[in-house]
Amino acid sequence: MSAPVLPSRGPSDGAAGRPSPRPTGGPSAPRGGGGRLRGAAARHFGGLPGPFWVVFAGTVINRVGTMVVPFLVFYLGSRGITAGQTPYVLGALGAGGLAGPVAGGWLADRVGRRQAILAGMVATPASQGLLFCSPGVVTLALAAALVGAAGSLHAPGVAAVIVDSAGPARRQAAFGLYHWAINIGAATAGAVGGFLVDRGFWLLFVVDAASCLGFAAVAAVALPRTPPPAAKGPAGKGGYGVVLHDRLLLAFVTVSVAGECVYAQTEFTVPMAIRDDGLPASVYGLVAVVNAVIVVVLQPFTNAWVLRFDRMRLWAAVSVLIAVGVALTGVAHTTTGYLLTVVVWSAGEVCAGGVATSVVADLAPEDARARYQAALNWARGVARFLALGVGPALYAVAGAGALWCTVAAVGLTGAAGALAIRPALSRRTPRPAIPATMS
Numbered sequence: 296m297s298a299p300v301l302p303s304r305g306p307s308d309g310a311a312g313r314p315s316p317r318p319t320g321g322p323s324a325p326r327g328g329g330g331r332l333r334g335a336a337a338r339h340f341g342g343l344p345g346p347f348w349v350v351f352a353g354t355v356i357n358r359v360g361t362m363v364v365p366f367l368v369f370y371l372g373s374r375g376i377t378a379g380q381t382p383y384v385l386g387a388l389g390a391g392g393l394a395g396p397v398a399g400g401w402l403a404d405r406v407g408r409r410q411a412i413l414a415g416m417v418a419t420p421a422s423q424g425l426l427f428c429s430p431g432v433v434t435l436a437l438a439a440a441l442v443g444a445a446g447s448l449h450a451p452g453v454a455a456v457i458v459d460s461a462g463p464a465r466r467q468a469a470f471g472l473y474h475w476a477i478n479i480g481a482a483t484a485g486a487v488g489g490f491l492v493d494r495g496f497w498l499l500f501v502v503d504a505a506s507c508l509g510f511a512a513v514a515a516v517a518l519p520r521t522p523p524p525a526a527k528g529p530a531g532k533g534g535y536g537v538v539l540h541d542r543l544l545l546a547f548v549t550v551s552v553a554g555e556c557v558y559a560q561t562e563f564t565v566p567m568a569i570r571d572d573g574l575p576a577s578v579y580g581l582v583a584v585v586n587a588v589i590v591v592v593l594q595p596f597t598n599a600w601v602l603r604f605d606r607m608r609l610w611a612a613v614s615v616l617i618a619v620g621v622a623l624t625g626v627a628h629t630t631t632g633y634l635l636t637v638v639v640w641s642a643g644e645v646c647a648g649g650v651a652t653s654v655v656a657d658l659a660p661e662d663a664r665a666r667y668q669a670a671l672n673w674a675r676g677v678a679r680f681l682a683l684g685v686g687p688a689l690y691a692v693a694g695a696g697a698l699w700c701t702v703a704a705v706g707l708t709g710a711a712g713a714l715a716i717r718p719a720l721s722r723r724t725p726r727p728a729i730p731a732t733m734s
Contacts, residue, residue: 343465357510358476362491382691391439426441471649474590554709617640623699
C-alpha cells in the first residue's frame, strides 16, 4: 500500500496553530463534484507526511492478519483447556502486555522508532510459534505471556512516529486515522479468521506471522532511519522517572484504565458468553467484523467532527456509551442480540478514537514521547490484565450478571474521573486552532 500523495504541512505549521486559508471563490477554488470530493479528502486525510502513512500502511497489513489473540479462547477450547483453566492463560497474556510497552517505549526513545517497530514485529510471530507448540496449560500460559509482551513492543514506537509527524493541531485526527487503520485490518481479520478457524487453527498462526513480517518489511524499507530526539533535561536520562513525576499524566492514564477494562471485555469475556450460549466461533468473528465495519465506515467522517468538542467531556460521554453497550451483553443470547450490542459500543469507539493518545502526546516532552505513549499503553496493559484475569474469573465464579453490572459501574466511574481532571488538563494542554482542512 503506497502513501497517498497529499498536500503536506510540517509539524511547525501545526504547532503554530495557524490554519491555512480556505479557498475563495476565485478560479483556483474547487468546483463541482470533483472539487467537493477533493475538499472532503483534504479534511479527512490531508496534512500528514510520509512517515505517518508508512505506519498507517504497516498497521493495516499487520491487523489484517491479527487472528491468534482474538480467537485465543476458542483455540484454548480446541486444546482441551477448561473454563476454569482459561483465566490463567488469559491472565498471563495480560501480564505480558505490561512488559511490552515499557520495553518498547525505552527502545523507541533511546535507540529509535524504526528499531522498536522491527523488534516487535519479529518477536511476535516467534512467540506465537511457541504458543502453538506448547503442550499443556503451564507452557501455554508462559507462551501467552511472551505473546502479550512481544505484541505490544512496537506500539510506543508507532505512536511516537505519529506524534513526530503531526503537529499539535492534527494529532487527534492522526491518531483517529491510526485507529481507523486498525479497524480496516480487523474487519478483514474477523471475517477471514472466522472462516479459517473451521479449517484449522494453524492457519490463524500462519496468517498472523505473515502479517507481522509484512509490517516489518514495510518499516525496514520505507520508514526513515532518523535517530530519536536529542536527550535534554530530566526526560533525557532515558528512564521512566519523568513519567512517574508527571502527576497529571498519571491521573489521566488511571482514568483510561477504567475505559480500557470495559472495552477489553469485548475481546475475551464476550467470546466466553457467546460460547456459553451455544453459538459457534464464527459468531464472534461476525461480531468483530460488524464492529470493524462500523468504525471503518464512520471514523473518517467523525474524525473531523469530534475535534470541535472538549476532549475530556467527549471522553466521559463515550465512556458511558461503551459501558452501556458492553453491559448489554448480559441480555444478549442470540446472534442478533450480540450484534445489536456491538452497534452501541462501536458508536462510542468511533468517537473516542485518537482522544487518549493525543492528550498524552500533548503532555509529553519532545524527547520522552515514546515513553509517555508507553505509559498509556502500559495502562492499557494493566486494564487488559485486570480484564483478562478478573473478568473471566468473575464470570466463572459469580456469574454473568455480576460481571456485566461491574462493567457498567467501572465505565461510569471512569467517566466521572475524566470530568474531574478536565480543568487541569485544559490548563496544561490548551487546544490549538483546528486547521481549515480538518474543520
